[in-house]
Amino acid sequence: MSPLQACLLISALLFAIGFAGAVTRRHAILVLIGIELMLNAANLNLIAFWRFSPHPEALTGFIFVLFSMAMAGAEAAVGLALIIAIYRHKKTSNLDEVKELKG
Amino acid sequence: MIWIVKNLWLIPALPLFAAGIIAVNKQPARKLAATLAIGSMALGFLLSLCAFSATLGHHGEGAFREVFSFNWIQFGGQWMDIGWVLDPLTAIMLVMVTFVGMLIFIFSVGYMAHDENFMRFFCFLALFASGMLGVVIANNLFLFFVSWEIVGLTSYLLIGFWYHKPSAAAAAKKAFITTRIGDLGLLLGMVWLYAQTGTLNFYTPEHTGCLETAALNTMLAAPPVAGFAVVTAIGLLIFLGAVGKSGQVPLHVWLPDAMEGPTPVSALIHAATMVAAGVFLVARVYPLMSIGGIIGAHGVPVTTSLTVITWVGAITAIFAASIAVAQNDIKRILAYSTVSQLGYMMMGLGVGGVAVGMFHLITHAFFKALLFLGSGSVIHGCHEEQDVRKMGGLKKYMPVTFAVYAVGMLALAGFPLFFSGFWSKDEILHSAHNWPVSHIPFLLGCTGALFTAFYMTRQVALVFFGSYRGHEDRSAHGHTAPDHSHSSEFHSHDPHESPAVMTVPLIILAGFAILLGFVGTPAWPWFDGYLTGEEFKLDFSKLAEPGTLGLMVASAAIVFTGLGLGWFLYGKRQRKTVAEKDVLEAAQPFIYKLLENKYFIDEIYEATVIRFNAFAARLCDFADQWIFGSAVLLVKYVTVGLAWLYRLTDEYFVNLGFDTGCEALREGGGGLSKLHTGRVQTYLRIIGVALVALIIFLIWGRKA
Amino acid sequence: MSPFFIITGFVTLLGAAFAMSLRNLVHCALAMAVAFSGIAALYLQLDAQFVGFAEILVYVGAIAILIVFAILLTRSGEAPEKSVLTSGWMAGIAVSALVFTMLGWAVLNSSAIPKETPPAPVATVKNVGDALMTKFVLPLEIIGLVLTAAMIGAVIIALKEDSQKSKSEVGGYQ
Numbered sequence: 001m002s003p004l005q006a007c008l009l010i011s012a013l014l015f016a017i018g019f020a021g022a023v024t025r026r027h028a029i030l031v032l033i034g035i036e037l038m039l040n041a042a043n044l045n046l047i048a049f050w051r052f053s054p055h056p057e058a059l060t061g062f063i064f065v066l067f068s069m070a071m072a073g074a075e076a077a078v079g080l081a082l083i084i085a086i087y088r089h090k091k092t093s094n095l096d097e098v099k100e101l102k103g
Numbered sequence: 104m105i106w107i108v109k110n111l112w113l114i115p116a117l118p119l120f121a122a123g124i125i126a127v128n129k130q131p132a133r134k135l136a137a138t139l140a141i142g143s144m145a146l147g148f149l150l151s152l153c154a155f156s157a158t159l160g161h162h163g164e165g166a167f168r169e170v171f172s173f174n175w176i177q178f179g180g181q182w183m184d185i186g187w188v189l190d191p192l193t194a195i196m197l198v199m200v201t202f203v204g205m206l207i208f209i210f211s212v213g214y215m216a217h218d219e220n221f222m223r224f225f226c227f228l229a230l231f232a233s234g235m236l237g238v239v240i241a242n243n244l245f246l247f248f249v250s251w252e253i254v255g256l257t258s259y260l261l262i263g264f265w266y267h268k269p270s271a272a273a274a275a276k277k278a279f280i281t282t283r284i285g286d287l288g289l290l291l292g293m294v295w296l297y298a299q300t301g302t303l304n305f306y307t308p309e310h311t312g313c314l315e316t317a318a319l320n321t322m323l324a325a326p327p328v329a330g331f332a333v334v335t336a337i338g339l340l341i342f343l344g345a346v347g348k349s350g351q352v353p354l355h356v357w358l359p360d361a362m363e364g365p366t367p368v369s370a371l372i373h374a375a376t377m378v379a380a381g382v383f384l385v386a387r388v389y390p391l392m393s394i395g396g397i398i399g400a401h402g403v404p405v406t407t408s409l410t411v412i413t414w415v416g417a418i419t420a421i422f423a424a425s426i427a428v429a430q431n432d433i434k435r436i437l438a439y440s441t442v443s444q445l446g447y448m449m450m451g452l453g454v455g456g457v458a459v460g461m462f463h464l465i466t467h468a469f470f471k472a473l474l475f476l477g478s479g480s481v482i483h484g485c486h487e488e489q490d491v492r493k494m495g496g497l498k499k500y501m502p503v504t505f506a507v508y509a510v511g512m513l514a515l516a517g518f519p520l521f522f523s524g525f526w527s528k529d530e531i532l533h534s535a536h537n538w539p540v541s542h543i544p545f546l547l548g549c550t551g552a553l554f555t556a557f558y559m560t561r562q563v564a565l566v567f568f569g570s571y572r573g574h575e576d577r578s579a580h581g582h583t584a585p586d587h588s589h590s591s592e593f594h595s596h597d598p599h600e601s602p603a604v605m606t607v608p609l610i611i612l613a614g615f616a617i618l619l620g621f622v623g624t625p626a627w628p629w630f631d632g633y634l635t636g637e638e639f640k641l642d643f644s645k646l647a648e649p650g651t652l653g654l655m656v657a658s659a660a661i662v663f664t665g666l667g668l669g670w671f672l673y674g675k676r677q678r679k680t681v682a683e684k685d686v687l688e689a690a691q692p693f694i695y696k697l698l699e700n701k702y703f704i705d706e707i708y709e710a711t712v713i714r715f716n717a718f719a720a721r722l723c724d725f726a727d728q729w730i731f732g733s734a735v736l737l738v739k740y741v742t743v744g745l746a747w748l749y750r751l752t753d754e755y756f757v758n759l760g761f762d763t764g765c766e767a768l769r770e771g772g773g774g775l776s777k778l779h780t781g782r783v784q785t786y787l788r789i790i791g792v793a794l795v796a797l798i799i800f801l802i803w804g805r806k807a
Numbered sequence: 808m809s810p811f812f813i814i815t816g817f818v819t820l821l822g823a824a825f826a827m828s829l830r831n832l833v834h835c836a837l838a839m840a841v842a843f844s845g846i847a848a849l850y851l852q853l854d855a856q857f858v859g860f861a862e863i864l865v866y867v868g869a870i871a872i873l874i875v876f877a878i879l880l881t882r883s884g885e886a887p888e889k890s891v892l893t894s895g896w897m898a899g900i901a902v903s904a905l906v907f908t909m910l911g912w913a914v915l916n917s918s919a920i921p922k923e924t925p926p927a928p929v930a931t932v933k934n935v936g937d938a939l940m941t942k943f944v945l946p947l948e949i950i951g952l953v954l955t956a957a958m959i960g961a962v963i964i965a966l967k968e969d970s971q972k973s974k975s976e977v978g979g980y981q
Contacts (some may be wrong), residue, residue: 003812006816007853008910012914022784023899025893043862051928052921059935070954073954078960080874081961084877099780785895788895795902
């Protein structure tokens with residue numbers, strides 16, 4: 001197994017764990033944590049591919065990851081603001097009870 | 104073409120317009136109606152005089168005949184003509200119809216003054232006049248038949264004028280149906296004539312008409328049909344029409360019942376004109392009837408058709424005269440007298456030719472109209488009483504009516520020398536005497552003349568002489584006349600003379616009843632010569648010829664016998680009361696009963712023909728109900744069944760299919776909407792599955 | 808494939824697993840921080856030093872703290888009474904297992920994996936800064952805009968409404 005494959009496997013497992021938590025846990029914030037883990041797994045994937053790419057001096061993957069992190073930060077902020085707003089409105093952060101879009 | 108021939112159509116058209124205008128006018132416009140009707144007839148009379156004068160003076164060169172035709176309608180490749188003809192026959196009939204008609208119209212103004220349907224009466228009268236005049240001038244089988252039918256229709260309308268009386272309505276229906284039987288024969292004869300000769304016109308300038316010698320010779324050459332020569336068959340069929348319209352036996356039953364109509368109607372239609380239309384028809388188609396036979400005495404042809412006509416006429420004459428002897432209604436006596444005289448006319452046509460028959464027709468028109476109008480005056484004066492047993496002694500109450508009635512009665516009976524009836528009847532008897540086939544019609548004619556004198560004397564004696572018997576019933580039951588306006592004279596139920604508007608026409612008619620005789624004497628046979636176009640001159644020595652003189656004496660003797668017998672039985676020994684038995688009835692009760700009940704002809708018809716007709720009607724009704732009705736029901740059920748089937752299909756196939764489809768769609772939608780749980784994590788799971796699927800798809804796509 | 812690498816990877820995964828399965832939310836946040844640190848170590852091993860430090864700064868330093876703050880604000884510090892798992896959690900586990908299987912299989916059977924390690928790239932801060940300002944200047948500016956929008960949006964969403972306004976709004980819904 002090459003180092004790249006090891007990295008990719010780690011990132012895949014990280015992604016799966018994050019996904020499992022996001023779709024299994026009841027609390028909204030834990031879903032957010034799962035999403036952050038998934039994002040991180042993707043970033044890891046990108047860095048691995050950048051490192052083992054033919055031309056790493058182009059820094060494409062590197063910059064991509066930087067931007068990804070920035071986006072993750074923005075998204076976490078907004079998501080948490082949403083959770084707070086929902087908590088204020090419905091007095092719960094239980095995702096099972098937030099079913100307004102049920103159709 | 105003389106202008107009168109071109110404008111001959113005006114004569115029937117004027118009364119037609121008058122009828123139309125009267126029909127659309129709001130009621131009541133009595134003066135307008137009377138003026139229009141009488142005016143149109145007066146104008147027609149003037150035009151008829153013009154036509155008459157145009158035809159005069161042509162004797163010697165053959166008879167005058169001018170026709171005018173024009174194309175009317177085109178069917179197939181040929182044109183159908185309509186036209187009219189002016190010849191002596193037409194002219195004399197025009198003058199008679201318009202003149203007598205005018206006088207009767209004037210009489211009706213007085214007679215119907217109290218009737219509320221005055222306008223309707225004059226409308227129908229004018230319509231009748233136009234129809235009758237159309238019959239007279241028609242040169243064309245089509246126009247003739249149309250006018251003939253108009254005459255029949257108006258007769259029905261006028262007989263049933265007082266339609267709320269059931270007897271009047273029944274009489275009108277009877278008249279129409281009986282004449283219809285005759286009209287059927289006429290139609291068949293006319294259609295056959297058209298088929299045989301190929302033309303509808305009687306006379307044409309090119310001599311191609313169906314009554315002209317060329318066509319008749321062609322018909323003579325045609326092969327016989329069912330044992331009859333074609334001309335005989337056609338002639339007899341056309342004569343059937345005359346039998347119906349002119350009330351010959353056996354289709355005479357409607358005429359006496361037609362007395363239910365108002366008296367002017369009886370005078371005009373059933374004495375002077377309509378019933379004369381049958382005689383006129385035979386006179387018109389005389390060339391057809393008379394061709395192909397042997398020539399008898401005085402150049403009169405003898406053919407099968409003419410023989411049949413003579414026999415029918417003779418039988419009718421004696422038959423009706425015998426019934427008239429035993430009647431008690433003043434109008435009924437006159438009605439049977441009319442039937443009898445029509446028989447004489449037919450007999451005259453058969454044995455003596457057109458001139459003989461037509462002469463009696465013209466004189467009869469005048470004195471019969473006079474008698475009917477006189478009886479109308481009597482009825483009016485006696486407050487609508489019509490039974491002679493309840494009259495009597497009217498001579499002193501109604502002198503003018505008595506005088507004119509006596510003139511008419513003597514003319515009808517044939518009082519010698521001064522009255523027209525003598526001359527015209529004598530002509531007939533003279534020709535019958537010379538008939539080569541048989542002497543029986545002559546004997547029947549003589550017997551009929553005896554009866555005629557007898558019953559007319561009886562009538563006049565019962566009505567005008569003796570003492571008035573009308574008071575007896577007045578006290579028993581009150582006044583029954585509904586529209587009597589002499590309420591101021593309620594204290595006296597005595598009869599009264601009629602107003603001048605009614606008596607003046609009577610006097611004019613009486614004058615003609617006397618004078619007309621002189622145009623047809625053997626000494627000066629103007630009438631004969633006028634109609635046939637032969638030469639004649641005033642020659643009194645003709646009167647002294649043995650055959651002529653003997654016959655004149657014999658007929659005078661017959662008339663005097665009848666008059667004397669009648670006076671003896673009824674004039675001298677006046678009946679005192681209403682209920683007293685008639686002299687003849689006391690003498691021969693059985694025969695009297697037979698005569699009074701018209702030989703029970705009506706009852707025989709009722710039992711046979713009417714019964715058969717009712718049966719046939721029931722059969723048709725049955726067939727209609729069960730056969731056609733079933734067909735209709737079948738169609739109905741088929742339609743309903745189809746509709747039910749459509750509904751079924753619509754409800755269960757279309758609707759159900761549609762509904763099921765919609766249900767499935769909705770359930771599908773409902774099912775699909777269950778995917779929207781509203782829970783984010785469910786969506787995430789599905790996204791994960793989708794991701795896996797996408798990767799598999801991409802990788803395998805790549806690999807391939 | 809140095810042992811250091813394996814240990815770092817293992818720590819990361821352990822942290823992540825704990826982050827997803829602990830009952831107490833604060834413990835979960837802490838485990839998440841550990842996972843982020845592990846990932847930063849992995850970045851350092853992959854010669855992406857700047858990213859590794861940026862990871863520590865952004866994730867551990869900001870996002871983890873943010874999550875702790877959110878836990879505080881939503882009163883989720885106490886242990887929950889009922890189950891921590893949502894309904895249908897087995898489907899979720901199945902799907903995630905499927906995802907991992909798919910990814911792992913793709914990785915292991917891929918033919919595009921290079922066998923030898925290329926030489927270490929030079930990713931100094933100066934190079935990163937040059938790249939950002941020349942080649943990637945547009946995404947940089949856009950990221951700036953997005954961050955601004957996100958900040959404003961987050962503030963607006965989380966803004967405490969006026970008590971009167973909220974009451975009237977609630978009344979309006981009736």
